[in-house]
Amino acid sequence: MTENTQRNREAEVNLLAAAREAQWSAAAFMGPNAVKVVSPAKVNLLLSIGARRPDGYHDADTVMHALALHDTVYLRVQPASEDEVAQLAEQAAAGRVDIALGGPAGNLAVAIDLADRTGADLSVPAADNLAFKAADALARALGREGAEIVQLRIEKHIPAEGGLGGGSSNAAAVLVGLASQWGVSPDDARVVATAQALSADVAFFLQGGCAQLGGAGEVLQRILEPSRKAVVLVKPAGGVSTAAAYRAFDEAPAPVSAALLQAAAAAASADGVPLANNLAFAAESLLPELAGVRAWLADQVGAENVLLCGSGSATFAVAESFAEASRIATAALSRGWWARPTSFSGLRAAVVPGR
Ligand SMILES: C[C@](O)(CO)[C@H](O)COP(=O)(O)OP(=O)(O)OC[C@H]1O[C@@H](n2ccc(N)nc2=O)[C@H](O)[C@@H]1O
Ligand SMILES: Nc1ncnc2c1ncn2[C@@H]1O[C@H](COP(=O)(O)OP(=O)(O)OP(=O)(O)O)[C@@H](O)[C@H]1O
Known part of the structure; x- marks a missing residue:
């Protein structure tokens, strides 16, 4: 193969890669469709x-x-x-x-x-x-x-x-x-x-x-009144399969207390809902590191309440402010965990208007 043919082939390959990339570029998702x-x-x-x-x-x-x-x-x-x-x-x-x-x-x-x-x-x-x-x-x-x-x-x-x-x-x-x-x-x-x-x-x-x-x-x-509070999320490298968490739950099912359920039913706003998750024990049995994440988060100054997210493996804490949530997230990142500061929101899956 001559040097020219080689160069042409490479250009062809690059053009194909560029065309593939363009198909997924932001501009491809503009317009009425x-x-x-x-x-x-x-x-x-x-x-x-x-x-x-x-x-x-x-x-x-x-x-x-x-x-x-x-x-x-x-x-x-x-x-x-x-x-x-x-x-x-x-x-x-x-x-x-x-x-x-x-x-x-x-x-x-x-x-x-x-x-x-x-x-x-x-x-x-x-x-x-x-x-x-x-x-x-x-x-x-x-x-x-x-x-x-x-x-x-x-x-x-x-x-x-x-x-x-x-x-x-x-x-x-x-x-x-x-x-x-x-x-x-x-x-x-x-x-x-x-x-x-x-x-x-x-x-x-x-x-x-x-x-x-x-x-x-x-x-x-x-529907309850949303909270405006800040939240920090921390997740170790491993995940928890939802189906596996439910299976582990069946081996030792423990109900949430009637008093907590009544308090939740009486709450008009998110801030009044007591935190509880009876899948947490099952998730911790599948991924023991979760107990360490929970204990670490509960120890952090500025973290108010700590609970496993759904079937795990992320844990959340309600934070006093976004600044506190950011500080705790930074400390969690330095321990090798995935972490993000965020906040509760009134968002739902929705089309962003005016694009
Ligand atoms: C843990 C939660 O995320 C809490 O919001 C949900 O209960 C599960 O939500 P999800 O991941 O959307 O769940 P699905 O995709 O419906 O179910 C995944 C698996 O979890 C188990 N599953 C889920 C929901 C439910 N009420 N009972 C169950 O036993 C089932 O084995 C199912 O095959
Ligand atoms: N669009 C998607 N985004 C993320 N995961 C997906 C997607 N579609 C399928 N999956 C599969 O679903 C699995 C669970 O992903 P998901 O992010 O929904 O977990 P989860 O947050 O624990 O779910 P849930 O809270 O609903 O139980 C992933 O490991 C992946 O294999």
């Missing part, structure tokens, strides 16, 4: 898990609160021909592209660019991504049979397997983003039912702010 959706994290102020039901799920009484910490989901919908979607399906089947096919007639091609900004380098095949599952479920619920390509770019700031609901929040963001593109209200009964069928956390993120939920955690009971 695209939306930017905020996708917040949550914590459970109260998580009271009850009996295991015949369907394998557990009764749950929970008060969830959205945080200011959030992922961002960029979403673009392009009408396509059936041939285009069929070609993408062929390439996906041959393992040449990571595109998941869904919708009522396999008519929806979904490509996902997951940009992990948490330092963990999360990688999830498109078909396993909760964001794809949400797109597939909504297309079916709305009976959308036309060929379409949905392109998603998910910028992740919420660590996975932290009990912060990141994946579920991304799913809710996709429901809301697609609903807006498909001319359906995010409060439409079919969107709400799709969220509830996906999971308790997805259902919560449609509502956001602070809310109490029952059933298996997916049935909205009431």
